[in-house]
Amino acid sequence: MMKKWWVLSGLILVSIVALAFYALPQFKVVNAWDGEQVVLPNKVWKLEFSEKVSLKSLDKDLIYITNDRGEKLDTTLELGEDQKTIYINPPENGYDLKSKVFTVHFKKGIQSALGRELKSPQAWKFVVKETLPVVGSQEKLASYFEEIIKEQQKSHGWFRTVKESLSATEDKATESSSADKAGGGDVSRTNVQVQGVDEADIVKTDGKSIFQAEHDRVRIIGAVPGGQMKLLSTIKYDETFSPNQLFLGDQQLLVIGQQYFNHYKPYEKQAKDTKIAPMSFSTKVLIYNVENPAKPKQIREVSLEGSFMSARKVDNLVYFITQHYPDYWLLKEERDIDIRPKFTDSIHNSEEKTIGYDEIHYFPQSREPNYTMIGALDLDQPKKEVAIATYLGSGNQIYMNKENLYLAVQNYGEMEFEDRGVMAPDTDVHKFAINGMKVTYHSSATVPGTVLNQFSMDEHNGFFRVVTTKGYAWDEKRPSSNHLYILDKNLKETGKIEGLAKGERIYSARFMGDRIYMVTFKETDPLFVFDASDPANPKVLGELKIPGFSNYLHPYDENHIIGFGQDTKIVAEKGSSQPRILTDGVKISLFDVSDMTNPKEKFTEIIGGRGTYSPLNYDHKALLFNKDKDIFAFPVSVYRNSEKNEFESIFEYQGAYIYSIDPATGFKLKSKVSHIEGDMPYYEDWESQIQRLLYIGDTLYAISPGGVSSYKMGSYQQIGKLEFGKSERE
Missing domain, CATH: 2.60.40.1220 (Immunoglobulin-like)
Structure with missing residues (x-):
């Protein structure tokens, strides 16, 4: 009897398991499509x-x-x-x-x-x-955005108006400064990712004058000689325009900034009356003749609707990119409202023009509610109309060399809107061929994971390389991991390495020919060294785990690389198996990578305690580096740790640090410079915050919102100071 009972019980259990098994949701493809x-x-x-x-x-x-x-x-x-x-x-x-x-x-x-x-x-x-299809008609464009509205409303009834984001700030890391002869001799240039491809910045110099974009004005400073600096001219703007990026051409100054528009009647009413969504703000490019820097003369004005994303300059050609979120919610009330992006060009008397439906391309399967506009100007042909390429969908990271531009766009696939931010997206990479002012779509690919910044991408010998983080470091159920992908000239996958540093994310990357360096972090800082000499078979040759992390990697020479980031401390938590990670002072490391299989942190320098930071942590253009002149300099604000409270920091110094670097002896602090005179205040002073350092010949210059100071290279003895407040009142 007992035996029969066990048999019967077993059959019942098997039946329950079978029922549970078949009661599971159907095994299926979840991103199937119709049509x-x-x-x-x-x-x-x-x-x-x-x-x-x-x-x-x-x-x-x-x-x-x-x-x-x-x-x-x-x-x-x-x-x-x-x-x-x-x-x-x-x-x-x-x-x-x-x-x-x-x-x-x-x-x-x-x-x-x-x-x-x-x-x-x-x-x-x-x-x-x-190639990419075009929108072609108002009906098709309206349908595109209506699908987005439906998807958003379907997500628990959630609907929001997408507002323009502020100008995207490109991140981190840098290439060696280039230098050429002008005015006072050797002149430092903006730190850039690719040699020969200039990047817009808040400060530029031609070797005679210093040009500075600041809040509502652009200043032109006579810099030579350093002991007799003077403010040559100030270009002031009203409250509707904010300059924030500069380029220099041959006796030309390009000012890039954000233009805001004041509407004479309510926005919705103006759109309804005219059937056109009016411009709220645009990215404006102003070109000045600065042959006489004391009297700059405006010669050109171009604007593209949207917020500034990035800009590059190759020889006489300037490329600038905007990102525009149209007010597509207007379609709910007036379906025939025109929400195409607009532009102006002073060679057409600055008359507002609209991009044609046949000129708006879209990426198949994309549902991004915004536009990317790529404008191109030829400085040698001031009467030539701006060339504009327009695409639906956008990304905030670009890589560009002289031949190609790559745009990285987050791809959420079929993910529901409420899952965005919880589930990690992948990345679509779109390649554009550059031929003079013509920017033409070439090809696309999708890679798993997301791109940190422009230095996560690179092209070498025709191969595009990218490092990504898949997932989120905080997600313990779906741990993050990190990957390297190598794609050929048509963006077809050639080689890859996946699944590195699970539970961590990428903090910085550096591509140096066949060598690739990548830093990830969660509790320690692994520096990975890749050999990509065979694009079909990249290899991890070495890995180094150290405390802290590097936000930014900078080449020193073939066998040494500099890491710039933060020191960290691991603090054990009572009653918890998970320690706390506290960010401490700024950390500089010199890595010896001569043996790629055994990278070493040869020297370190720790500056300050918690709260210490430098613009270099997030903006590669803040670095002044020249190996031959033995200078590694950057702005910094220094705090020291309080003995009373582990979270309290005490302000100590604001200015810039100037180091020399020797692979045999490490870092040596040569000098500190500051625009704060006398004792340091209790808090940082914005006007005295040094933003950039540069040199002209044997003179070093430090530039802040409040003034410029000059120093003799080597001894760093101050030789001059110009305060803008006094100069602009005279």
Whole structure:
């Protein structure tokens, strides 16, 4: 009897388990689509399943693609790190444009890791376009934004008006300063990522004058000789324009800033009356002739709607990029309102013009509610109209060399709006070919994870390299991990390394030819050294774990790299297995990477305690470095730790530190310079905050909102000072 009872109990238990098993949600592809998708020739399909997929399902007889003649294409299958995603890579030369339609096939034998099968075979269709399609009509543009509105409203009824973001600030890290002859001799230049590709900055010099963008004005300072500096001229603007970036051409000054518009009647009423969404603000470029710097003369004005994102200059050509969020919510009341982006150009009497529907391109499968506009100006042809390329969708990180521009855009795929910020996105990389003023779309790719900043991307020998963090470091259920991807000239994956430093995120990266350096952090700072000499087979050769982290990596020479970041302290928590990480003073490290398999932190320098920071922590342009002149200088605000409270910091110093660096002996503090005279105050003083350092010949200059000071290089003895308040009142 007992035996029968155990048998019966076992059968009941098996039945319960079986019922529970089959009661689980259906095993399916969660990002299936209806109708035909439009994609580009090198599209990599990312298919997300409801649960982990069995490795046996990576079978070309179960998952494959056919053309319009029913022929099976030579594609490859790859299982993602989460084991819930299958990637279908395109044929060697991309999809054949001669085929009118393609079909993705899923057969019934596909199984989950638990052994559950797809309920039924499926087939989804897509068409391939050679290049980015254009919007083409008001109806199509309105439909694009209406789909976004529906998606937002569907997310628990959530709907918000997207407002313009402030100007995106590009992050971190830098290349060696270039120098050339002008005026007083060797002249320092803005630290840039790519030699020969200048980046806009708040301070520039031509070797005779210093140009400074500050709040509501641009100052032109006569800098030579350093002991007799004087304010030559000030270009003042009203409250509707704020200059924040500068370029120098041949006797030309470019001022880039944000223009705000005051509407004479309520915004919504003006849009309704005119059927056109009026400009709220734009990115304006003003060009001045500064042959006589005491009397700058404006010769050109161009503006693109939206906030400033980035700018580059190659020889006489200037490229500037804006990001514009249109007020698409207006379509809910007036569907025929025109929400296309606008621009002005003084060669057309600054008449407001609208980008044509046939000039607005969009990225297939994208649902980003904004525009990217890339403007190009030729300084040698002042009468030539600005060239503008316009795209729906945008990103806030770009990499550019002389031939190509890469734009990194977050890709949330089919993710619900309420999951954004909780679930981590991937990154779409869009490549644009540069030919003079013409910026043309080339190709796209999607890489897992997100890009930290412009220094996470690089092109070398025709290969595009990018490092990303997949997931969030704080998410213990789905730990973050870090990856390196190498793509060919058509952005087809060539090589990769995945799954590094789980639970951490990237804090800085540096690409130096075949060598790649990457820093991640959560509790310690691992410095990874990659060998990418074989793009198909990159390798991690070395790893170094040290306290603290580097926000920024700077090359010293072939065998040494400088890390700039923060020191950290690990504090044990009572009753918790997880320690607390406290950020301490600014930390500078000199790494010896001569043996790539065994990187070493050769020397360190710690400045101050908690609260100590430098603009160099987040802005690579704040560094002045020249190996030959033996100068490594940066602005800094120093705090010391309080003995009473671990969270309290006491202000100690504001100014700039000047170091020399010797690979044999390390760092040596040569001098400190400050624009605060006498004793330090209790708090930082904004007007006295040194923002940039530069040199002209053998004179060093420190620039703050309140003035400029000059010093003899080497001894750093002060030789001159110019206070703007006094000069501008005279």
